[in-house]
Amino acid sequence: MPSSQSTSKSKRVSYRELQQQRQRQKRLIAVVFVALAAIAVVVVLILSNRPVEFTRPEPIERSPVNATSVGDPNAPVKVEEFSDFRCVHCAAFWRESERRLVEEYVATGKVYFTYTPFSFISDESFLAAEAAYCAMDQGKFWEFHDYIFANYDLPMTEKLLRAFAQDLKLNLAQYDNCMASGKYRQKVQEDGQYARSKGVTGTPTFDVNGTLVGQTELFATIDQALASSTQP
Structure with missing residues (x-):
């Protein structure tokens, strides 16, 4: 039967692991957020540099x-x-x-x-x-x-x-x-x-x-x- 000391140690280890897991999740969220922001910037740049489409009118001769x-x-x-x-x-x-x-x-x-x-x-x-x-x-x-x-x-x-x-x-x-x-x-x-x-x-x-x-x-x-x- 495990001693109370070993149980306490086990609990401390589990808590530390939980904290590390949470930190990894935060880092992952931050990476995903940065990636999405970068994608958004690229999309905006692509759209802003896309040629403008418009209709070229048939010329009307005017003179003078x-x-x-x-x-x-x-x-x-x-x-x-x-x-x-x-x-x-x-x-x-x-x-x-x-x-x-x-x-x-x-x-x-x-x-x-x-x-x-x-x-x-x-x-x-x-x-x-x-x-x-x-x-x-x-x-x-x-x-x-x-x-x-x-x-x-x-x-x-x-x-x-x-x-x-x-x-x-x-x-x-x-x-x-x-x-x-x-x-x-x-x-x-x-x-x-x-x-x-x-x-x-x-x-x-x-x-x-x-x-x-x-x-x-x-x-x-x-x-x-x-x-x-x-x-x-």
Whole structure:
């Protein structure tokens, strides 16, 4: 029969072993945690470096271009579009009607067309407008404008906008500096104030020789303005 001394010793050994087992478990948990954290970092790096997927729009021939305007400044009809880059109806106008406006009216010398961002829907509206202005510095406002609307269904993140700039072969250092400096942040705000001062309350709204209309009335209003301009 074991003595009480040997039983006590056995108990002490079992307790020590239990403590060691717990320490091994803690170390194992720590190793697993570090491994999972490392895997998470690798996944984030892979995702962040993955090429951005987007739609490259079919080019629209616009000439001559003057910053955010296109056409003959002496055209009889001046059309100014007030538009938000995150406005679903503005994207629909670009997709369904802008090519017609450019080809039938601007290219023929009838209309001088200006695009003015009226940003109010979300932070992405302001960011996209700033990016378009930064592209304007390199003569690519309209191309950038087309990329934004062609990818309307995607979140307008800084990464996506920069991918547009890269695809358009902009000087990325110049573009990055323009965005980081907030060069056009105030201008985008002022564009909104200007639109409201004209009586614009929604997008898209078009100023046709001083008359504000929606997209459904746009072409009829242009035709009326052209007819009036030719009357003796």
